[in-house]
Every structure is written in structure tokens, then in C-alpha cells.
Amino acid sequence: REAMRAAMTTATLLLAAPCFALLAGRPLSVRRAPPRSVVRLDATAFYKPPTPASLGLDEIVTCTVLGPAPASGYFVDIGSAKPALLPAADVCLLPNVTKKGTHSKPGQGWRDLEAGDVYEGQIIGVSGDDINVSLACAQRSVAWRRVKQIEDEDVAYNATVLRVSEAGATVSVERLPAFVPWSHWHRPGDTPEQLSSLIGSEIRVKFLEVDRQSKRLMASNRRVQLQERLAELAPGQVVSGTVTAIKDYGAVVRLSDDGLDGLLHISQISQGFVNNVSAILAIGQEVRCVVIKVDVKDGSVSLSTKRLEQRPGDMLAAASAKWAADNKEATAE
Incomplete structure (x- = not known):
């Protein structure tokens, strides 16, 4: 009890001192704590770029075009410590390309890109700090999903004729090459001039076969005609x-x-x-x-x-x- 009384007396005197000072007309002294340095936190302070070890093949990443690469292709920023390489033959889908070249592969190839453009890319190679990405592979994945949706809904698609042969015509569907046999499209004639006149034209098609695993895509104009004449x-x-x-x-x-x-x-x-x-x-x-x-x-x-x-x-x-x-x-x- 004595200790408690002593503590209460000390607290009372500490609280009363300022009051007595004010009654006596003396200014009240205030002790200010020394200023502390303020640390501003930014979200980027916690960001750690993904390391090559954390990036796997076929992973989809956001690619920002930085500029042309010295040899060929582009450097792109995918958030890693070192810019990734976009090879020239992997820039975009080109369904009319049939052979491998310096700037092309079957179905894909080169086109001009602007610095700052943002695309989705697919990682196609990782070796140490070096990463290769492909915009064409990412675009192809999206195209096959859209083609599958068109097949499931069984709707007609306006396809562009890319080339013709004795067996049929190759058309572009979502930037993928699809084959239309002549048995499923009215062949205008047998002369090279008559056949070549079809290139660049559009026809309405429905799918006969969609097989992504074997990269097989077959279409038919006859199915569209038949659908329009079911009543007849x-x-x-x-x-x-x-x-x-x-x-x-x-x-x-x-x-x-x-x-x-x-x-x-x-x-x-x-x-x-x-x-x-x-x-x-x-x-x-x-x-x-x-x-x-x-x-x-x-x-x-x-x-x-x-x-x-x-x-x-x-x-x-x-x-x-x-x-x-x-x-x-x-x-x-």
C-alpha cells in the first residue's frame, strides 16, 4: 500500500506541475521529439523479375517490343533481368507461307513491329539467361481455340482463298491454312487462269474436320450451300x-x-x-x-x-x- 501511495503521489505532482505553471503565468515548456526520417514505399520495391529458372517452355508472357535485334528479330521485355529475343520467323502468323526461310517457317514469318507495342508471346527456349519467345506460337494457340469454337457452334466463316491446286483450294481461317477439296466447292474451270482468278476471293465455309494435334483443318463450301437449301x-x-x-x-x-x-x-x-x-x-x-x-x-x-x-x-x-x-x-x- 505504501508503494502504491508513493506512485500515486508522484503521478499527481507530475500532472499538477503544468497547471501551477499556467496559474503563475509562466509559459508551459514542451519537449519535441527529434524528427524521424520518412521512408516512402513503392510497389516496385517489392518486384523481383522472374529468373530464367522460373520460366518454363510454352509459358505465355507479356512482351513489350524494345527494338530490333542486331542479327534478326526483336528484343522484347518480358520482365526478366535480360531482354528476351523474338526471332524473325516467329513474329506473326502467315498462313500462305509453306517453306522455311531466313525470316519464315511454314505458316509464320516476319512483319514490322513498333517499339513499345505489347503482345502476348510464348516461351520457346531457355538457356541460362537467354530466353527466346514466339508471338506466332501464342497467336496460333488462340487461333485453334477460336476455330474449335466455330466448329462447335457450326457457323459459316468468310475465308480468304490463299492458293489453289488440282486437289482443291487452301483458304485462311483465323490466319490458319484450311483445305477445301473441289468436291466441296464449285470449281470454275480447269485452266490455270480460271483457277488463279479465285486467289484473294472470299468463300463461306463450314468445317469438315478440326484436328489440332495433327494440324489438320478441312472446310467445305458445300455444307454452307446445303444449309441454305434444306427446305428445298x-x-x-x-x-x-x-x-x-x-x-x-x-x-x-x-x-x-x-x-x-x-x-x-x-x-x-x-x-x-x-x-x-x-x-x-x-x-x-x-x-x-x-x-x-x-x-x-x-x-x-x-x-x-x-x-x-x-x-x-x-x-x-x-x-x-x-x-x-x-x-x-x-x-x-
Whole structure:
């Protein structure tokens, strides 16, 4: 208790001293603490650039273009201690490139970039402090995801024709090369001039196959045409067309001016036995057919003439009569 009383008395005197000073008219002395230095903290003070060991292959990073590299390509800032190298052949997607060159690889190559431009890149090489990135690889990943989305939603895409060959046309879809076989697009003619006139034009396509693992992309203009004519080509509809090709397995029948074809299989020509298609049908011949099947997935239309026969073998009889008439005219001449 004595200790407590002593402590309370000391505290009272300490508190009372300023009050007595004020009552006596003396100024109150105030002790000021010495100023302390103020430390300003910046978020960048805690930033540690990623080391090459922490960056893995195929990782997506933000790339800021710094400027041209001495040999070829660009230096880019990805946040590491040392600028990364963007090789010349990895700057962008170029779907019309088919060969490897100084500034190109199949499907990708060079284009001019401005300092300060920001892109997404993919790490393609790490060796010590040296890091290589590719904008084209990052763009290709995005393009394949978009192509897959287009396939899943089954929508038409306006593709640009890049080049043509005897087998078909190569078109650009999201800057990826896609192949359109002539069986899925109306071929305008056989001359080099007619085929080359297609380069640079646009066609509407839907996909036949999308396989990223094998880098296989196939498209069809016929599927788009078929989708637009589903009401006209419902099974059971009678349609007219022109025979444009004779095959061992049947005849190709042109159903519209824009190149939509159907297949008249050899088994669907007549209820009688047909051994040789060319003995019954000829190129340029007008035929009436019944639509028996429409497959919107592969763009095929199956036709039949035997279902229009009033009697089994009418198609054979008509072909025999035509052959006899043609032979008679030839003999008379």
C-alpha cells in the first residue's frame, strides 16, 4: 500500500506541475521529439523479375517490343533481368507461307513491329539467361481455340482463298491454312487462269474436320450451300439437275448454278440391274431425281431415279431407246 501511495503521489505532482505553471503565468515548456526520417514505399520495391529458372517452355508472357535485334528479330521485355529475343520467323502468323526461310517457317514469318507495342508471346527456349519467345506460337494457340469454337457452334466463316491446286483450294481461317477439296466447292474451270482468278476471293465455309494435334483443318463450301437449301432438298423432294460427271460408282448431278451437287449412286439408277453407268447416263443429260438423304455434317446429297420408275427397268428401257435412236441417226447419215 505504501508503494502504491508513493506512485500515486508522484503521478499527481507530475500532472499538477503544468497547471501551477499556467496559474503563475509562466509559459508551459514542451519537449519535441527529434524528427524521424520518412521512408516512402513503392510497389516496385517489392518486384523481383522472374529468373530464367522460373520460366518454363510454352509459358505465355507479356512482351513489350524494345527494338530490333542486331542479327534478326526483336528484343522484347518480358520482365526478366535480360531482354528476351523474338526471332524473325516467329513474329506473326502467315498462313500462305509453306517453306522455311531466313525470316519464315511454314505458316509464320516476319512483319514490322513498333517499339513499345505489347503482345502476348510464348516461351520457346531457355538457356541460362537467354530466353527466346514466339508471338506466332501464342497467336496460333488462340487461333485453334477460336476455330474449335466455330466448329462447335457450326457457323459459316468468310475465308480468304490463299492458293489453289488440282486437289482443291487452301483458304485462311483465323490466319490458319484450311483445305477445301473441289468436291466441296464449285470449281470454275480447269485452266490455270480460271483457277488463279479465285486467289484473294472470299468463300463461306463450314468445317469438315478440326484436328489440332495433327494440324489438320478441312472446310467445305458445300455444307454452307446445303444449309441454305434444306427446305428445298428435304428427303422425298423431286429435283432436276444435270449430269456433270460419270464415275464407276454412279453419276454426279449438278442441282444448282452455284455448284451444289448430288450423287446418284449406281444402285439408285434403276430397279433393274445396272452394270455400266455410262451406258445409262451421259454428261450434260438432264435428269429428274428424288432426294433420299441429306447429310449436313459432310455436305452430301443422295439421289435416286429408280424411285421415279413407273415400272422396274424404265431407266434401262429409256437408255436403250435413246441408244437405238442415236444409232439410227448415225446410220442414216
